[in-house]
Structure formats: C-alpha cells, structure tokens
Amino acid sequence: MSNDQLQTLQTKTPEEGFELAVKLSQHGVEVTQTSEEIRQMLRPVYARNADSLIAVSQVIAIHFQTIAAANNYWTVRTPQYWRRPPQYWY
Amino acid sequence: MSNDQLQTLQTKTPEEGFELAVKLSQHGVEVTQTSEEIRQMLRPVYARNADSLIAVSQVIAIHFQTIAAANNYWTVRTPQYWRRPPQYWY
Amino acid sequence: MSNDQLQTLQTKTPEEGFELAVKLSQHGVEVTQTSEEIRQMLRPVYARNADSLIAVSQVIAIHFQTIAAANNYWTVRTPQYWRRPPQYWY
Amino acid sequence: MSNDQLQTLQTKTPEEGFELAVKLSQHGVEVTQTSEEIRQMLRPVYARNADSLIAVSQVIAIHFQTIAAANNYWTVRTPQYWRRPPQYWY
C-alpha cells in the first residue's frame, strides 16, 4: 500500500471506499507476511478456495464499515430541526 | 457489480439494502478472484456446504450493518425534545 | 422471508427483534443457495454440528446488533440536560 | 430463555449484562436446533473443544457489545458543556 493512501480514510465515493477496504485487508496480510515472494506463492491456493475467498470478503466488509463511517456514509445529513424554517425556533 | 450501484449506500427499503449487502459480499470475492470462470467452478461446491453458506451469510450481515447505518435504519428519528411544544423552550 | 417483514427493521420488543435477526440470517443463506431442496438436505447435517450452530448463532448476533440499534435498543433515552428543570437554562 | 428476559436489554450491572449476552448466544443455537435432546448430546463435545469454546466466547462478545450499548455502558455521561457553570453560557 502506498503511504499516501493511508494518510486519510476519506474517499469520494463508496466505490473508492471499497477499493481502500480491499487495500487495507491486503495490508493486514502484508504486515504479517512481509515476503512478497511467499505471498505470491500462497495466492493461487487461497484464490481457488471458496472458504478463503469468503474470509477475505469478510475482512473487506469490516474495513468497509470503518471507511463508510469515516466518510459519514458518503451522504450529507441535514439534521431534522434544520429543515424547519427559522421562525419555528423563535 | 455495476458501478452505478456503488455510487451510494442509500436504498429505499431494508429489502433493497439487504440486496446491496449481498452484492457487496460478492464484490469482496470478485476483487480477490477476478476470474469469472474460476468463481463459477467454486460456486457449486460452497453452495452445498452448510458452513460456507453460514460464512457467506455472516459477510452479508456485516455489510448489512453498514448499509442500515448509512440509511439511518430506514426511519426518521424525531429527537425527543422536538416533539415537545415550542413553548416549553421559551 | 416474506417481503412485508423486510419493509422495516422496527419491532415492538427485543424478542421480536431477535426473531427478525434469525430470519435475516436465514435469508443470507437463501440468497446464496436458492434451492429449498438443497437447503433442506443440508439442515440435518449442520443442525447436529456444534460448530455450525455456534456459527449460525454468531450471524444472528450480528444482525441483532443492527436491529437493536435500529430500534434504539427498545428504550427511550431522555437526554441528561432535558431532565433539568427549564429555569436552569435561562 | 424465558420471555420476560428478552422484553428488555436493560440490566443493572455489566455482570448482569454479560449473563444476558450468554443467554442470547444460547438462544441463537436453540432457535436453530430446537431439540433439547440433541443440544444436550452436542454439549460435552464442544465444551471440551478449545476452538468451539473460543467461538462461543466470540458470540457472547458480540451480544455483549449490543447490550453494553443498550445500557449506555452502565454509565451516566454528563456532556462536557454541562459541567460548566451556567454563567459561562450567557
């Protein structure tokens, strides 16, 4: 993972947020198995194992939760009371 | 997953939110095993394995958490104090 | 799952919320293995496997988190400052 | 689980909250394997399997998250600004 991507969890769209979640999931593997060579050896095995793929998908889902929250779910939430005209307040 | 669906996490109903959760779960597999062919080969195996199905259901559940939060649980929450008549405030 | 149940995550009691969590967990399996026949075949196997049952219980727990949050934990929370008599504010 | 316990997620102490989490975890198993007889048969097996016990502990942990949040972590949080003397506000 290039460092510049982990300077922020903010992304423009959910799509980009999902991509970042994928990268964070991979990063979690990289920090434990730092050898690129060994990781490349393992890849064809787990990429053909359904349970491994589902497990990877779960790690991505957990990171996506974090990133979605960090981006306020990519939506501006106007609080209820704000939509009321100001005269209601006084 | 078509890109237009990941432009937003907003859905009209919990039903649609659940469908989106299913798609995100599948998307997490697709980004790891990009070959449609291999994924199709794996499908009949894990789709007949109870533990794999439960694991898939768990990934869906995690994504559904995210999507439900993004949609404020598909409910408008009027804050407590708002329901009070305005004269209570002044 | 009947559609009318997934129109809302609101339930009257935690008991009903738990039942909805069970249904969402099952729904997550149904969308992956759409054949009712195959699911019925798998059932006697995983229902007698402790680890499968624990895994199912975990998926239910995750959905119950979502549903409990959607129902504000089935409790009305009066904010601290609201309980103070109004003269404290002015 | 007796119905009266699932009428609320509120407990007096974290200790009681943990007990409720244990019950919800068991409830998740009960709804899937409704036969008390079979569950009793499975018990001695998984209760002597470290990985099963860890998995049970995880389900309890997830439910405990929900119950702790429902009880506002068994603590009254006075908002920061409230502690300030009133004259600071005017």
Place this chain on the structure above:
Amino acid sequence: MSNDQLQTLQTKTPEEGFELAVKLSQHGVEVTQTSEEIRQMLRPVYARNADSLIAVSQVIAIHFQTIAAANNYWTVRTPQYWRRPPQYWY
C-alpha cells in the same frame, strides 16, 4: 473473574481496558466450560495452536471495542463549537 471487576467497564487507561477485555474473553469460555480442571487441560493445546491464538485475539479485540467505547476512547472530546470564543455565539 472477580465480580468487582465487572461492576463497571470504566478503566483508567487503554492498557487496563485491554486487560479487562482479556478477562471478559476468558469469562466467555468459563461460563460455557465451568470446570476449571477441563479448561486447564485444554490450555496447553490451544496455546500452541496459532489459529486458536488468533481466534482468542479476535475475541479480545471485540471486547476491547466495547470497553474503548465505554471509556469514550480514554479521551475528552471538546466539541468543535465549544472551542470558539463565546462572543461568536451572541
């Protein structure tokens, strides 16, 4: 776990919060396998199994989430608008 520790989730530091998370994880095992003798028998096995250790670490992580939230992440958060000088408000 001594009862006095589960009377509150509040801890002075993250370090102590982590220790409490460890205890809650163990407590989840204890309530399922109440025999101290059997737990001691299982210990040398799972403590030498990497996957079991990782699973234990995961349960601790889930409890640590709860405890960290209960302690407001061991930080006082002054709301943004509070830092503004009072004249900005009137």
Place this chain on the structure above:
Amino acid sequence: MSNDQLQTLQTKTPEEGFELAVKLSQHGVEVTQTSEEIRQMLRPVYARNADSLIAVSQVIAIHFQTIAAANNYWTVRTPQYWRRPPQYWY
C-alpha cells in the same frame, strides 16, 4: 508492546493507527501465549498459511475500527449548522 503505546489510542495518521492495530492484535496473542519462544516457533507455520494470514488481517481490521473511531477517523467534522453564517441563527 511497550506500555507507552497503550497509554493512548490517539495517533497522528491512519497509517500510525494501522500500526497500532497490528500491535494490539499481536498483544492479544501474547497475553494468551506468554512464551516468546513458543510464539516464535508458531510464526513460520501460520505466516505461510493463507487462512491464518486472513484471520490475522481480520483481527487487525477489528482493532483498526476501534482506533479509527478513537481518532474520530482522523478528520475534523464541522457540524453542518456551523458552516452557516452566524446571522442565520438570530
């Protein structure tokens, strides 16, 4: 883990927050298997097992959720109503 790092969950960047998540994950293993010698023996095994690496990545992801929340996702959130010019309020 040196004690000074667990005195706070605050980090300057997401990158540092991720590093702390890695350490907390390892810490969860260390408290269960306190022997450095045995841990070193286990390492080459799980570091070459894809499923173990994915499981480690998941524990990191859970801790990263906690740390990200503790750091308010490394972003200052100005509330919506604050951006409005003051005259809108009076």
